[in-house]
Amino acid sequence: MNIDKSGYVAIVGRPNVGKSTLLNSLLGEKVSITSPKPQTTRWQILGIKTLPNAQIIYIDTPGIHREDKRAMNRYMNRIASSVIIDADVVVFMIDAQSFRSEDELVLDKLRKIDKPIILAINKIDLLEDKAELLPIIDKIKDKLPFAHIVPISAKDNINTDALEQEIARLLPEGPQLFPEDQLTDKSLRFQVAEIIREKLIQMTEEELPYATTVEIEQFDDGEKLAEISAVIWVERSGQKIIIIGKKGERLKKVGTQARREIEKIVGKKVFLRLWVKIKENWTDDDKALRTLGYE
Ligand SMILES: Nc1nc2c(ncn2[C@@H]2O[C@H](COP(=O)(O)OP(=O)(O)OP(=O)(O)O)[C@@H](O)[C@H]2O)c(=O)[nH]1
Ligand SMILES: [Mg+2]
Structure with missing residues (x-):
């Protein structure tokens, strides 16, 4: 091993876009639970991926949503916001099937930071025609200066390798931070x-x-x-x-x-x-x- 790059990569977005599914797909193991219902993830969960020359520390986060509800909702949003602030690179995930006001809520938080942001457009397996991607990209590409825009399917592992390559390129120089056989921070x-x-x-x-x-x-x-x-x-x-x-x-x-x-x-x-x-x-x-x- 000759690791000379490492860093924290936040996976953020509104609930249910597929953040935890992506974490599991990138690691090749189930580290974070998933479900068809929104607000499944309640904590930040590290997924550590050790490559020959880089260590990527992914952070799965609770979906960012409107705070009109309970202490629990405020807790979840607080975690996601603090992960955005602490990360070296951010993956902003949206669902190819719909861009909603809660996605704008996430964008508002991302406008306040100065670090590389990759836009991952997920669930492209559900698009009947790949040409449907163009208007989606058009609609969102100028909202922020994204470092990259990568259409993926976290569920079917489509283009997730390409996403990881872009992430690895954006990592800062740094040493190995976790043992190479460690997969997560959770007990x-x-x-x-x-x-x-x-x-x-x-x-x-x-x-x-x-x-x-x-x-x-x-x-x-x-x-x-x-x-x-x-x-x-x-x-x-x-x-x-x-x-x-x-x-x-x-x-x-x-x-x-x-x-x-x-x-x-x-x-x-x-x-x-x-x-x-x-x-x-x-x-x-x-x-x-x-x-x-x-x-
Ligand atoms: N068709 C399809 N479904 C997907 C894809 N990625 C995730 N899903 C489904 O979308 C639902 C939500 O996935 P999660 O990974 O739990 O979403 P999340 O963003 O972590 O959600 P929260 O934790 O609630 O914020 C699940 O039913 C997944 O199986 C994908 O690429 N294609
Ligand atoms: Mg989740």
């Missing part, structure tokens, strides 16, 4: 909680994905078996009833799907216990947010 405990939360988001509707968070209470990593207990926090008793489901079926399904995925990452059998508990209004309570890990 196994964090990843387990996120996997459970992903299954919950995928299996619930309406306000429920936004009212749930997962806390790992016990993590006994034995030689052949990992024993894990996790609490699913919700805001109201009605939400608890929905998550548990008729005869406990929904909770059981969440547990089974999460356990299968957790077994893959820990490489052994997993015994997973899930509890659903109520903490009223936790998403709009700064103190509750802090005790649940949103710091």
